[in-house]
Amino acid sequence: MCEPTRDITIMPLLPKYRELNSVENLWQFMHQNWLSNPIFKSYADIVDHCCDGRKLELQPWRIRSIGHRKWAYEF
Numbered sequence: 904m905c906e907p908t909r910d911i912t913i914m915p916l917l918p919k920y921r922e923l924n925s926v927e928n929l930w931q932f933m934h935q936n937w938l939s940n941p942i943f944k945s946y947a948d949i950v951d952h953c954c955d956g957r958k959l960e961l962q963p964w965r966i967r968s969i970g971h972r973k974w975a976y977e978f
Contacts, residue, residue: 925970
């Protein structure tokens with residue numbers, strides 16, 4: 904097993920570097936596909952819309968593809 908090194912400092916990601924944070928990419932995908940200012944006619948429409956958005960949880964391959972960055976896997 905490899906011993907931890909003391910030469911590396913983990914820095915928090917700044918909000919302006921969204922391309923480094925895969926959660927930001929997922930949020931952008933959800934915003935563009937489900938949360939882009941829809942107008943609802945009834946409460947049932949709101950519930951249906953939310954349920955459709957939650958279906959993304961059942962698609963881990965899609966979440967992986969959204970968060971995947973080619974440059975991060977080239978090493």
